[in-house]
Amino acid sequence: MSNEGMRRACSGAALGALVLGLVLGLPATALAQHDHAHMAMPAEGWMWKFDAQAALNLNLQERKFTDVHQVESQNWLMVMGGRQVGKASLSLHGMLSLEPFTLRKLGSAEVFQTGETYDRRPLKDYQHPHDLFMGLGATLSGRAGTSSSWALTGAVVGEPALGPTAFMHRVSSEANPTAPLAHHTLDSTHITHGVITAALTSGAITVESSVFHGREPDENRLDIEMGRLDSYAARVWWRRGPWGVQASGGHLKQPDATEASDLNRYTASLEYAGATDWKPLSFTLAVGMNHLPDLGGDGVKEYAALFDAAWRVRPRDLVYTRAELVDKDILDAGGYDPPGFVHAHPLSRVGALTLGYQRRVRAWGHGTLGLGGDVTVYRTPPNLLAAYGHPVSMHIFLIVKSMY
Secondary structure (H helix, E strand, O other), X not given: OOHHHHHHHHHHHHHHHHHHHHHHOOOOOOOOOOOOOOOOOOOOOOEEEEEEEEEEEEEEEEOOXXXXXXXXXXXXXXEEEEEEEOOEEEEEEEEEOOHHHXXXXXXXXXXXXXXXXXXXXXXXXXXXXXXXXXXXXXXXXXXXXXXXXXXXXXXXXXXOOOOOOOOOXXXXXXXXOOOOOOHHHHOHHHOEEEEEEEEEEEOOEEEEEEEEOOOOOOOOOOOOOOOOOOEEEEEEEEEEOOEEEEEEEEEEOOOOOOOOOOEEEEEEEEEEOOOOOOOOEEEEEEEEEEEEOOOOOOOEEEEEEEEEEXXXXXXXXXXXXXXXXXXXXXXXXXXXOOOOOOOOOOOEEEEEEEEEEEEEEEEEOOEEEEEEEEEEEEEOOHHXXXXXXXXXXXXXXXXXXXXX
């Protein structure tokens, strides 16, 4: 490893250890399955809830030409507060991540991953760091009859009504600190700068619609880039007990800074979050499509399918898996084309299968400490074999979760 690589690894390890320490120190009473959508309100005054997760991760990528070995930390902290306002309920929600400091500027090495930019060029084989401000908004909600309710959310940073539950909040995915390859086909809008969402729930059905700013976050991970509410989305949820089914679609106004095209996204998913207090089994099955209509002819259509699951075989032992098949624009991604010209976009259908295990090594009043690891093997399509061969990824990590 070069001196620069050693310096970055040491910096990542030090910052990751600091984040772990911060999470360990959160005042909390018990760790349960987190619910980011609902919060019981007190009759008087404010009620606050804190939820955090941090992983100190040894990322090992074995590739045809360049192996990557680095230490990094994926992490987030969520704060929610709520109170009654007349007959309605007001909730405030904020979410922060220190990934701008605990990951390299171009992100975490991940074979075949794409999405967003570094140095004004499309990222390839890296998962970008999440912004410092992952969420910042407020929701006003209330009853509408005996079996119906309504909610209105405004967020400086939030997520529109598009896609399945974001991967870091899915029960079936929370054991795995690595972002899915399908992230930018399914749930990448979970960090959107400027969102207004209205929702109506009747029984098991929730109908939501959003207007939002469609451009993805830029490379400055510390700021908030507000803009016109130029995009829209709608989603329908059916929820009953541990089951959730959603279908959604949205139109994003030029989300990619390197592509002169809008994007139409369509997703559907089935989620199961267990049936007992300790929720021993959870899984998600999701499909999605990105359609870029302005890239010549019928445009470019990228499809993705994902399955992830977590099974707590014993109170301290959790096994998890993820399987994906995703269309990726790797060979000719992005580019600033002159007016009237559109370059070719040959797609590559890549596959990935992850198997992992996590052992709870310690539990206390305000959280848990786990030790985990996973291995990912890939399906390399013919048009990428010469460049990628048959890569393998491995992760070994400490993970801390805390809730109050």
